Amino acid sequence: MQSFTEENYLKIIYHLAESSSNVQTNAIAEQMQTKPASVTDMIKKLAEKGYVDYVKYQGVTLTEKGKNAAIDIVRKHRLWEVFLVDKLNFKWDEVHDVAEELEHIKSETLIERLDEFLGFPKSDPHGDPIPDKNGRFAKTHFTKLIDLKVGDGGTITGVSQHSSAFLKLLEKLGLTLGKQIKINDVTDFDGSVEILVADKQINISREVAKHILISSNGKN
Amino acid sequence: MQSFTEENYLKIIYHLAESSSNVQTNAIAEQMQTKPASVTDMIKKLAEKGYVDYVKYQGVTLTEKGKNAAIDIVRKHRLWEVFLVDKLNFKWDEVHDVAEELEHIKSETLIERLDEFLGFPKSDPHGDPIPDKNGRFAKTHFTKLIDLKVGDGGTITGVSQHSSAFLKLLEKLGLTLGKQIKINDVTDFDGSVEILVADKQINISREVAKHILISSNGKN
DNA sequence: ATTTTTTTTTAGATTTACCTAAAAATAAAA
DNA sequence: TTTTATTTTTAGGTAAATCTAAAAAAAAAT
Numbered sequence: 019m020q021s022f023t024e025e026n027y028l029k030i031i032y033h034l035a036e037s038s039s040n041v042q043t044n045a046i047a048e049q050m051q052t053k054p055a056s057v058t059d060m061i062k063k064l065a066e067k068g069y070v071d072y073v074k075y076q077g078v079t080l081t082e083k084g085k086n087a088a089i090d091i092v093r094k095h096r097l098w099e100v101f102l103v104d105k106l107n108f109k110w111d112e113v114h115d116v117a118e119e120l121e122h123i124k125s126e127t128l129i130e131r132l133d134e135f136l137g138f139p140k141s142d143p144h145g146d147p148i149p150d151k152n153g154r155f156a157k158t159h160f161t162k163l164i165d166l167k168v169g170d171g172g173t174i175t176g177v178s179q180h181s182s183a184f185l186k187l188l189e190k191l192g193l194t195l196g197k198q199i200k201i202n203d204v205t206d207f208d209g210s211v212e213i214l215v216a217d218k219q220i221n222i223s224r225e226v227a228k229h230i231l232i233s234s235n236g237k238n
Numbered sequence: 239m240q241s242f243t244e245e246n247y248l249k250i251i252y253h254l255a256e257s258s259s260n261v262q263t264n265a266i267a268e269q270m271q272t273k274p275a276s277v278t279d280m281i282k283k284l285a286e287k288g289y290v291d292y293v294k295y296q297g298v299t300l301t302e303k304g305k306n307a308a309i310d311i312v313r314k315h316r317l318w319e320v321f322l323v324d325k326l327n328f329k330w331d332e333v334h335d336v337a338e339e340l341e342h343i344k345s346e347t348l349i350e351r352l353d354e355f356l357g358f359p360k361s362d363p364h365g366d367p368i369p370d371k372n373g374r375f376a377k378t379h380f381t382k383l384i385d386l387k388v389g390d391g392g393t394i395t396g397v398s399q400h401s402s403a404f405l406k407l408l409e410k411l412g413l414t415l416g417k418q419i420k421i422n423d424v425t426d427f428d429g430s431v432e433i434l435v436a437d438k439q440i441n442i443s444r445e446v447a448k449h450i451l452i453s454s455n456g457k458n
Numbered sequence: 459a460t461t462t463t464t465t466t467t468t469a470g471a472t473t474t475a476c477c478t479a480a481a482a483a484t485a486a487a488a
Numbered sequence: 489t490t491t492t493a494t495t496t497t498t499a500g501g502t503a504a505a506t507c508t509a510a511a512a513a514a515a516a517a518t
Contacts, residue, residue: 023505043466056506058467063504075466075513106351116345125336131326243475263496276476278497283474295483295496 020069022122025091026050027060028069029121031080032088040077086153093149095121096142097132103143104136110143110194111185144185145176145195145231160231163199163211164224171200176231184229192216193230240289242342245311246270247280248289249341251300252308260297306373313369315341316362317352323363324356330363330414331405364405365396365415365451380451383419383431384444391420396451404449412436413450 020028030049034041043061047054065072069084080088098120102108108116130151133139140156141147147155160176174197177188188194192215202219203212209224222230240248250269254261263281267274285292289304300308318340322328328336350371353359360376361367367375380396394417397408408414412435422439423432429444442450 021504044464052505053507054466055468055508059505077466102348106348106355108347108351112347116343116348119343119345120340123336123339125339127328127332128322128326128336131328135326241474264494272475273477274496275478275498279475297496 020067020087023060024064024069025087025122027064028080028084028088029091029095031070031078032085032092035080040079042077089149089153091121093151093153094123094129096146096148097129097136097139099142099144100136100139100148101132109185109189111182111189113143114180114182143195144180145174161234162228163201163213163230163232164227166201166232166234168201168203170234171198172232172234173198174230175233177229178231179229184226187226188230191220191222192218193222199232240287240307243280244284244289245307245342247284248300248304248308249311249315251290251298252305252312255300260299262297309369309373311341313371313373314343314349316366316368317349317356317359319362319364320356320359320368321352329405329409331402331409333363334400334402363415364400365394381454382448383433383450383452384447386421386452386454388421388423390454391418392452392454393418394450395453397449398451399449404446407446408450411440411442412438413442419452
């Protein structure tokens, strides 16, 4: 199998590949908090081991093997997050760093039993889908709150930002998973959005609205 | 804090120190499955960081700081073992390797919450005491089964060998924690021990008897 | 179609934990 | 008390993952 570092690279490449098919060296470096030169080295190693396809100066794509390995890590990460929140009463903004460590524990039995213990959850505390043991999971197609029109409504079903600062803010604003919202107005000047949640009217910045994912349950 | 490797060294030195106050380089090497030369390197590093007192050619002893760090790892290891057995239905012979990885997860909150979730257990699945968050735990003074005399009885409260092979054997023989036993006879020829457990008479080798710990509840 | 900027790679070093082989210190045996 | 055996350390080297600085390729701008 792979080292912690290799696993982290695979996971990051996997996430970056969701938005652009060819993942760039610099993008990986930024996510890994390391230097592009180091990324080039690691990419070569991952290519040798058959986890990525790599053409010099053209970025990388995951092979089937690499994708499976990445999904496996994502599965572990998300299951551990559920454990921390459901069983150990962590808040959704406290789980990321610990899950980041737990995801590297290498025991298939452990993760299958954990999955069962948690009742085979389908999504993690941030609304992200949890792959099953075969790596399969429903493609979720949420709408970003920022893309809704005035009058549209829906349910908060995910976030695309896992930083503690962001999640704490949502918590404070009452914008947690499952909450119903409705777009009341979009401010011309700064693009901030006026929304109705739990009968209260609040205003959120574009930046915040970008990272809230809605499953729109109908226009009006 | 320390690296995984440093933590493993501290833990091993701590366990070795239970039987001999000055821990030898070779003994550490054997436990760490590495070479004495590597141990010398690491010992120097641990000494520099203040975890051990080290005099060339005289072996090491843990400092207060080193001892606390070691106990902290032992605490984590044993709590995770309880989790695996109590919550995920692992057998007592399946937990060691996984706990060996889990013990290195660095989050104080995690371990305090886990402790609470498990109901603040006092001992792990092998009968070893679990230090509390301040590193305190009852000094257990068990008798080795091998040291009992004919007619003595007691309760199995621990084992001093955690290998899967040994634990599986005990399981098969019905010699699990909490079982009452009584010494019926000691064979002159090979020193094997005839014991009564659950109304059945069985014979165990000296080697097995050495590693079963009894809290003797009275002679006869 | 050049020039400039950005991205990526190479080259050469560093750090951690390990190794082998040989030397030095200590302990055990004759 | 020498000799022998064991234990421990030193010296010098390797592999993994990183770094800086400089070179090379690709993309963007003029």
